[in-house]
Amino acid sequence: MKDLLIFDMDGVLVDVTESYRATIQATVKYFTGDEPSREEIQDWKNRGGWNDDWQLSTRMIHERGRQTPYEEVVDYFQKLFHGDGTNGMILREQWVAVDGLFERLGARHHLAVFTGRLRWEANVTLERFLPNRFTPVVGADDVQRTKPDPEGLHKICASLAHGKCWYVGDTVDDARASAAARIPFIGIAARGNPRYDELVRLLRDAGAVAVLDDINSLEAAIAPIR
Numbered sequence: 680m681k682d683l684l685i686f687d688m689d690g691v692l693v694d695v696t697e698s699y700r701a702t703i704q705a706t707v708k709y710f711t712g713d714e715p716s717r718e719e720i721q722d723w724k725n726r727g728g729w730n731d732d733w734q735l736s737t738r739m740i741h742e743r744g745r746q747t748p749y750e751e752v753v754d755y756f757q758k759l760f761h762g763d764g765t766n767g768m769i770l771r772e773q774w775v776a777v778d779g780l781f782e783r784l785g786a787r788h789h790l791a792v793f794t795g796r797l798r799w800e801a802n803v804t805l806e807r808f809l810p811n812r813f814t815p816v817v818g819a820d821d822v823q824r825t826k827p828d829p830e831g832l833h834k835i836c837a838s839l840a841h842g843k844c845w846y847v848g849d850t851v852d853d854a855r856a857s858a859a860a861r862i863p864f865i866g867i868a869a870r871g872n873p874r875y876d877e878l879v880r881l882l883r884d885a886g887a888v889a890v891l892d893d894i895n896s897l898e899a900a901i902a903p904i905r
């Protein structure tokens with residue numbers, strides 16, 4: 680029976696520094712005239728509970744004294760992020776895995792995705808970089824409760840027979856979801872993260888069995904835990 684590797688998407692499968700993170704910055708700037716730094720955004724993420732970038736953008740706008748309604752923020756955010764399909768910020772995201780990584784991992788593992796994105800938005804990216812490799816893909820619209828709730832992890836685990844299971848994520852909310860589901864958690868802290876040291880400590884404190892720079896060292900990390 681194959682083991683099961685469940686991946687978070689943003690910051691794990693794809694580098695979203697120039698896509699989601701830049702869209703938060705531009706959205707807050709549009710409504711307030713004040714652009715937040717990447718450090719400020721990471722500080723919110725490290726606090727936990729701010730996995731949703733629409734809610735986070737709205738909160739940062741309100742903190743700057745503007746009471747822009749949530750729906751208006753989401754509208755603008757989505758316009759920037761998707762553009763007309765040929766010019767959105769989503770196209771700036773970078774696939775992290777080197778060629779062959781998921782072919783090798785897939786030989787011994789089921790590969791699944793649990794993301795805070797809507798499922799169609801996750802699929803846009805997966806279809807662009809590596810179609811038909813991850814099953815199932817569970818998005819924010821597939822669960823009643825989003826991360827740090829473990830509902831999505833339970834759903835994936837229940838959907839296929841598997842041996843051991845891991846969740847690979849890059850935020851404290853991912854680690855908390857994993858702990859709640861009693862699934863070992865592997866943390867990803869990119870070297871370029873503006874709060875790298877703090878993030879590594881937070882992920883370890885939240886129970887990560889390993890913290891890696893990126894998913895390309897995953898095979899070496901899970902070999903001794905198998």
Ligand SMILES: [Mg+2]
Nearest residue numbers: 687689690849
């Ligand atoms: Mg993430």
